Amino acid sequence: xxxxxxxxxxxxxxxxxxxxxxxxxxxxxxxxxxxxxxxxxxxxxxxxxxxxxxxxxxxxxxxxxxxxxxxxxxxxxxxxxxxxxxxxxxxxxxxxxxxxxxxxxxxxxxxxxxxxxxxxxxxxxxxxxxxxxxxxxxxxxxxxxxxxxxxxxxxxxxxxxxxxxxxxxxxxxxxxxxxxxxxxxxxxxxxxxxxxxxxxxxxxxxxxxxxxxxxxxxxxxxxxxxxxxxxxxxxxxxxxxxxxxxxxxxxxxxxx
Amino acid sequence: xxxxxxxxxxxxxxxxxxxxxxxxxxxxxxxxxxxxxxxxxxxxxxxxxxxxxxxxxxxxxxxxxxxxxxxxxxxxxxxxxxxxxxxxxxxxxxxxxxxxxxxxxxxxxxxxxxxxxxxxxxxxxxxxxxxxxxxxxxxxxxxxxxxxxxxxxxxxxxxxxxxxxxxxxxxxxxxxxxxxxxxxxxxxxxxxxxxxxxxxxxxxxxxxxxxxxxxxxxxxxxxxxxxxxxxxxxxxxxxxxxxxxxxxxxxxxxxxxxxxxxxxxxxxxxxxxxxxxxxxxxxxxxxxxxxxxxxxxxxxxxxxxxxxxxxxxxxxxxxxxxxxxxxxxxxxxxxxxxxxxxxxxxxxxxxxxxxxxxxxxxxxxxxxxxxxxxxxxxxxxxxxxxxxxxxxxxxxxxxxxxxxxxxxxxxxxxxxxxxxxxxxxxxxxxxxxxxxxxxxxxxxxxxxxxxxxxxxxxxxxxxxxxxxxxxxxxxxxxxxxxxxxxxxxxxxxxxxxxxxxxxxxxxxxxxxxxxxxxxxxxxxxxxxxxxx
Numbered sequence: 001x002x003x004x005x006x007x008x009x010x011x012x013x014x015x016x017x018x019x020x021x022x023x024x025x026x027x028x029x030x031x032x033x034x035x036x037x038x039x040x041x042x043x044x045x046x047x048x049x050x051x052x053x054x055x056x057x058x059x060x061x062x063x064x065x066x067x068x069x070x071x072x073x074x075x076x077x078x079x080x081x082x083x084x085x086x087x088x089x090x091x092x093x094x095x096x097x098x099x100x101x102x103x104x105x106x107x108x109x110x111x112x113x114x115x116x117x118x119x120x121x122x123x124x125x126x127x128x129x130x131x132x133x134x135x136x137x138x139x140x141x142x143x144x145x146x147x148x149x150x151x152x153x154x155x156x157x158x159x160x161x162x163x164x165x166x167x168x169x170x171x172x173x174x175x176x177x178x179x180x181x182x183x184x185x186x187x188x189x190x191x192x193x194x195x196x197x198x199x200x201x202x203x204x205x206x207x208x209x210x211x212x213x214x215x216x217x218x219x220x221x222x223x224x225x226x227x228x229x230x231x232x233x234x235x236x237x238x239x240x241x242x243x244x245x246x247x248x249x250x251x252x253x254x255x256x
Numbered sequence: 257x258x259x260x261x262x263x264x265x266x267x268x269x270x271x272x273x274x275x276x277x278x279x280x281x282x283x284x285x286x287x288x289x290x291x292x293x294x295x296x297x298x299x300x301x302x303x304x305x306x307x308x309x310x311x312x313x314x315x316x317x318x319x320x321x322x323x324x325x326x327x328x329x330x331x332x333x334x335x336x337x338x339x340x341x342x343x344x345x346x347x348x349x350x351x352x353x354x355x356x357x358x359x360x361x362x363x364x365x366x367x368x369x370x371x372x373x374x375x376x377x378x379x380x381x382x383x384x385x386x387x388x389x390x391x392x393x394x395x396x397x398x399x400x401x402x403x404x405x406x407x408x409x410x411x412x413x414x415x416x417x418x419x420x421x422x423x424x425x426x427x428x429x430x431x432x433x434x435x436x437x438x439x440x441x442x443x444x445x446x447x448x449x450x451x452x453x454x455x456x457x458x459x460x461x462x463x464x465x466x467x468x469x470x471x472x473x474x475x476x477x478x479x480x481x482x483x484x485x486x487x488x489x490x491x492x493x494x495x496x497x498x499x500x501x502x503x504x505x506x507x508x509x510x511x512x513x514x515x516x517x518x519x520x521x522x523x524x525x526x527x528x529x530x531x532x533x534x535x536x537x538x539x540x541x542x543x544x545x546x547x548x549x550x551x552x553x554x555x556x557x558x559x560x561x562x563x564x565x566x567x568x569x570x571x572x573x574x575x576x577x578x579x580x581x582x583x584x585x586x587x588x589x590x591x592x593x594x595x596x597x598x599x600x601x602x603x604x605x606x607x608x609x610x611x612x613x614x615x616x617x618x619x620x621x622x623x624x625x626x627x628x629x630x631x632x633x634x635x636x637x638x639x640x641x642x643x644x645x646x647x648x649x650x651x652x653x654x655x656x657x658x659x660x661x662x663x664x665x666x667x668x669x670x671x672x673x674x675x676x677x678x679x680x681x682x683x684x685x686x687x688x689x690x691x692x693x694x695x696x697x698x699x700x701x702x703x704x705x706x707x708x709x710x711x712x713x714x715x716x717x718x719x720x721x722x723x724x725x726x727x728x729x730x731x732x733x734x735x736x737x738x739x740x741x742x743x744x745x746x747x748x749x750x751x752x753x754x755x756x757x758x759x760x761x762x763x764x765x766x767x768x769x770x771x772x773x774x775x776x777x778x779x780x781x782x783x784x785x786x787x788x
Contacts, residue, residue: 038721060706067698074694078602176598176693177290180591183701187709188584192305194713195580 003089003098010081011072011102020068021110024061024158028114032057033121041130041137050131051140051150051219054122058154058217061114062161062210066182069103069165073247074175082256092251100166100244104159111158115151146219153216153233160233160240161186164209167243171250185239186210202226209239277613277622285596285626294592295630298585299638305581306642307649326564326656327407327533329427330474333659334564337406337427338533339488340544340557341399346483350520351449352398354485355463356415357440358512361390363492364505386508392418393562393747394489396511396555398448400455402474404482406533409474411455412486412561413446417509421446422745423457423469427563430745431470433459450520453477463515483518484527487511487544487557490747508544510556533559565740565748574658574755575668576737578646579639582672583705589631589676590704593683594696596627601691606788616783620688624776627684628677635673643669658755660739671736671761678765678772679704682730685775689782703771707731711752719751726752727759730771735764 011017035056041048076082089095122140131137142148164185169178189208193201205211205226215225215232222228227235285291329335346352365387397414411425413433421433421444438444445460453476457469489509518525531543544557600606613619643665650657660668679700687696707729711722726732735757742750750756757764 035717038718059710060702063698063702063706067694070694071692174290174595174693176591176595176687176697177294179694179697180587180701183698183705184584184587187701187705188587191583191705191709191713192580195577 003094004101007098007102016071020064021106023064024110025114027061027064028057029117029121030057031060032118036122036125036129039129041135046135049218049220050122050126050137051147052217054118055115055150055154055217057118058157062158063183065107065158065162066165067179069162070169070175070178070182072099072103073166073169074173074178077173078175086256093248096170096248096251100163103162103166107159107162108155111155115154119151149229150217150219153229156233157213157216160213160236163240164243167240167247170247207235209236212236274618274622277618278625281622281626285630291592294588295634298588298634301584302581302638303641305584306578306646329407330409331426335407335427336560336562336564338559339486339561340555341404341484341486341530341532342527342546342553342555343482343484344525344527345480347480348520349451351447352483353447353517354398354513355443355445355515356438356511356513357443359390359394359396359415359417359438359509360388361394361489361507361509362386363389363391363507390417390509391489391492391507391747393745394509396487396509397446399486400448400450400481400483402477402481404530404532411448411472411474413448413457413459415444421459425472429472433469434461485513485553485555487555488559488561490560493747506558508556508558510554513553514551516553562746563743565746573650573655574739575643575647575660576739576755578642579672579737585638586676586679587701589680590683590700591697593627593680594687594693596623597684597687598691598693598696610788617780620780620783623684624681627680631680632673632677635676636669639669639672658740664739667761668737668739671765674765675733675736675768678768682772682775685779688779704730708734722752723758726757730768732759732764733768735759736761
């Protein structure tokens with residue numbers, strides 16, 4: 001428990017942590033609500049996915065989650081704190097595990113608050129935007145299987161993004177370079193896929209961490225997806241695992 | 257008391273101008289191995305992604321429907337050329353005159369349209385319900401055309417659904433005549449005369465008082481050419497502000513003509529009806545037809561005679577597609593730009609820097625000059641390689657690349673390099689403000705890359721929101737990569753994702769520069785106010 005307590009104390013006493021977590025919640029809700037306010041559904045079967053729409057704030061708040069996770073590691077390297085940490089706790093993988101647990105816990109909490117608040121906002125505003133029973137859209141509800149999957153999945157998605165960023169930051173160490181690599185991995189896949197021919201585009205849509213991970217938010221037209229929702233989140237989990245392994249290996253082998 | 261002379265160093269003082277500062281910053285830049293490597297990575301990423309295997313297109317790989325051939329007009333530009341043509345051979349000089357009393361049509365009723373993708377095209381064969389109405393650029397009138405081959409030269413006088421009488425020629429030419437719509441009470445008289453290679457269009461409201469609309473020279477027009485009546489009607493779009501998906505389907509136009517007279521041909525020639533470009537193409541479905549009831553002709557057709565555009569029914573790619581790797585390069589450049597300042601804070605070097613050059617604003621300016629120059633060079637080299645080579649690769653694989661003039665290509669290359677340079681300066685400024693690498697890099701990527709992702713790459717936003725983002729965020733600067741021409745005489749939803757930016761190239765770039773100026777001003781202010 002000592003490593004967990006140590007990591008918890010370190011992250012808890014940084015003012016930045018709480019601001020970043022607040023930003024995760026605020027951006028998730030604000031962007032999701034703005035998207036909900038911008039789209040209307042005028043006829044039955046208008047081709048919209050209300051759950052994905054109202055949860056689209058995750059597209060932006062994942063950036064904050066990545067910054068939070070990167071700073072949890074890179075912050076120690078930039079101040080030299082890492083040498084104190086590793087002197088006090090020489091088992092390096094234990095340190096990484098403790099960091100992962102603490103960061104994941106924080107992100108799960110903030111993510112759950114943001115996502116649930118978004119769904120609540122969606123319940124209030126979407127019916128007025130034409131997402132009505134008559135148009136084939138019952139109100140968003142956690143009792144509805146696909147909606148529940150989107151909600152739980154979005155929270156897990158944010159946690160996996162945190163783990164991916166944590167692993168990469170442990171391998172790269174510098175904060176600016178780490179966040180560049182993480183955001184590159186997230187955003188470049190969909191941008192490049194958009195320019196390629198259909199075959200390559202679909203291939204990229206089956207491996208990009210952000211693209212695949214967000215399939216979990218789809219509640220309509222699942223057949224059109226390159227991967228099933230949970231499969232997609234699984235691909236992101238593979239990315240996070242790979243990043244953590246690479247980070248763990250680098251932490252074990254390198255001087256701090 | 258004796259006066260003590262203050263200490264003076266025996267070393268001659270060095271020059272301390274701005275040039276020295278720039279040189280100092282350049283030395284800092286080139287001696288950090290990671291930054292130089294990042295720049296090399298940026299070049300390699302831009303080139304590799306622009307020439308990679310996914311860039312070879314899919315032309316012909318999925319059957320004849322995936323063929324990427326375009327009909328080319330007389331100017332070499334891609335055109336749409338499908339309409340219903342009621343014609344007979346016209347020899348030598350002469351004229352066609354006709355009176356039009358009605359232009360009606362059928363447009364698909366898309367209000368029950370299905371869900372799914374952003375662009376939903378339904379052939380009229382599978383049958384959405386239709387209702388009567390004409391689209392603004394439905395066209396019917398008289399035409400003289402070099403041949404019945406698609407893409408051949410032509411000149412036409414026509415009545416349109418919502419744009420009055422027009423004279424159009426060679427696909428891109430368009431001149432307005434009498435405004436307003438046509439009816440039996442206010443008919444429109446149209447006349448097209450040929451004199452050598454010159455065709456002149458006239459219109460009149462009463463058949464007596466004629467006004468010249470425009471004149472055009474079609475070089476090399478054969479002596480005997482098909483001429484007569486035509487009708488066509490382009491794709492109908494339906495989209496409202498809050499929607500993200502676009503419905504489109506074929507429409508049909510029907511023109512009613514009488515008082516048809518021909519001068520300068522073998523009188524009494526028989527009229528032939530041909531559906532030009534009806535096989536395949538966007539005008540699948542009923543190709544139209546004509547009826548002649550005692551001198552009153554009724555001609556129906558579907559399609560368009562116009563320059564081709566991307567978007568709902570378009571195909572082909574622009575040279576901007578070869579530049580997709582710029583986003584990988586952009587991220588590398590932004591990371592280095594932010595670190596160029598944040599690394600100084602991390603190492604405490606900033607205190608040495610500011611002790612050596614106490615004018616803090618100049619330090620920031622020198623850093624901006626160095627990072628902008630380096631990234632501009634990186635962008636220029638890599639963009640030039642992919643635009644030239646990438647086009648060649650695409651064309652070799654049969655992909656239709658929308659043509660751009662040499663000047664436009666230079667603008668795309670230089671503009672892309674400039675976007676990279678200004679983005680690096682923004683990163684430098686935000687790095688100065690935040691003094692933290694992670695926050696600065698994340699902020700800059702979010703304001704530049706994320707809007708591009710949401711408006712161009714995967715357009716999930718409603719059109720109005722995408723348009724707004726493409727105007728006010730730094731991503732507006734990607735307008736420098738636009739090579740397509742927006743034609744007022746072609747109905748299309750001109751969206752960023754189809755390659756049409758709402759702002760012209762320079763204005764879009766100015767938006768990015770304004771962001772950079774604001775960030776630099778804030779950075780300079782805080783750098784001077786705060787302790788280092």
